[in-house]
Amino acid sequence: MSVLLILVPLAAVLIMNLPLHKLMRKLAFWVGLVLCMLQAVLIIRMPIGFWNTQPDLLYRLLLFRPFTDNLAFVMFLSIAIVGFVSLLVARYAIENDGSKLFNFTNLLLLAMAGMNGLVVSRDLFSLYVFLEVSAVASFILIAFNNGKDALEGTFKYLVLSAVATAMILSAIGLLMTVTGSVSFKTLSSVMGPNSGNPVVLLAVALLLGGLFIKSGLVPFHGWVPDAYSSAPSATSILLAGIVTKTTGVYALIRVVTKMNLLTHQVQVLVMAVAAVSIVVGALAALGQSDFKRMLAYSSISQVGYIILGLGIGSNLALAGAVFHLFNHAIFKSLLFVNAAAVEKQTGTRNMDILGGISDKMPVTGFTSVIAFLSTAGIPPLSGFWSKLIIIIAAWKAGFHVYALIAILASLLTLAYFLSMQRRVFFGKLASGFEDLKEANLWILVPACLLAAITIGLGLCIPWLLNSFLLPIRSIL
């Protein structure tokens, strides 16, 4: 049934653009919200067997059997939550332009369909096709307001994304010449005997390089700060919260685990890139004065943690990586929601101008504290547990240096977020903001929802770890 997660948003977009255009234009936002909520509720409520069944009619129509496991569940849920939040923020930021909100909703649903398709893909080529759907939708969503900075950010993302696409497609072509197949099942069985083949080595290098670009890892991160900071607020949430996670990180986890790519050389490469990303991202975030730009560099650092877990490769490390992937989707979305509220209410993102606005915007200030404490890995919030799991896994696997890097970078994270809190929310109110008001419910509801998830996940960790996260490796 997981194929419905692609077909329903697609059908919704088609129906919304039928002749009853004026009526649908008014309803589009609500249709988008209901679809996001429906996806989240069904993912939580329905068992895994439900998602792996395929009615005969659907099978005959698509000739495809879906593939759903715990990792796919995490992704579907993240996509639904971040999509829901992004729509609410779009409503807050776009306000009175019905046409813009209608277009945004359509593009968001198309991006969601693309990301859901990527998650259920059973072969490398389908993964590539749906990866492109999400990427194309993202380009347009970044350039949505037609501003100069946004167009520049889109252009950078477009060029680097095109390089990544060329690399991934070349890798698929090379693997086809050697193995004759693109399915994960066949590739995993033939990768071992062919691991010394130079063509296969070249293909693996191209594939990993392409996915590193999509994940925004150092040194392939050039597009991330510009794209995240120049995009409209709702798009920034979508990009940082889920698009980069799905098209880069999830695809990387799926490809590495499904194709048995984690040889010693690949492990060294992946862990080195992860460690450099953790440190460089955190150091670069320290020197930023633009709120959203700082969050973009912070994302690079946090994605490094996820990839570090993937590189370690043990059951515990992968559980930590997947948990951190979900946590990061939640708390980074929350921070971008806060940034959207601050930008809209104050008219600036420059942290040097802001100051002491927590008194005027108490809910935004409080939820941003929750998000930053979670990002920095302070107990008992969810970010603490996922980082702890990754660090323990690194230590247990004998990667002591990497564990130390992860701990020290957490201190850097704490430093730049404390600096952000002090410059934006705490201290004396900056002049010119005396009449500042708290943002409205369209943004406070998603902020509170994401903060509640961050706290709730932190408190539920014993149950989550044993029942959901640790079994992930065995079925990957």
Place this chain on the structure above:
Amino acid sequence: MTFDFNMMNIFLLALFLAAGVWTVLTSRLLISAIGLAVTSIMLTILLFLMKAPLAGVFELSVCAGLITVVFISTISLTKPVEKSEVLQLKMKRLKRFVFLPLLLFLAAWVLFAKPLHLTNPAQVPVEQTTLQHVLWFARRFDLIGQILIILTGVFGVIVLFKTKTGQAEKQDNER
């Protein structure tokens, strides 16, 4: 008189490479677009020689034909740079290619130092199937992805161009 296909292939590959380099290095957009079309035509001939006529037809009609028309139409909407800026831009552009010879040398060294064995005898034979069969029976799921991309492209045009035209008209009316 016998026709040497190997020599022909090498000659076409050299032309293909030269056209590609020309496309990237030239400073004029129009020349670059034409260079891209020439590159596509070379690739089309190579695809025909490699017995891939369908790929050749797509390459010729879409890349050499349609995309070139779109590029040239777009270029016709732009205005040329000032004469004073030409030299400045030329120097700035050439700086980007400083490392190109080094990259080419490295690529050649890698290729010659470690042959890629592209004609590996252990290759899996590819099933003899038609394009229609592959698209309709083997890759039907990917067609949904293609539909999604087309729809996204349509919204892209609406968001980036239609809205902009509307804004421009509004500004004109205000004046």
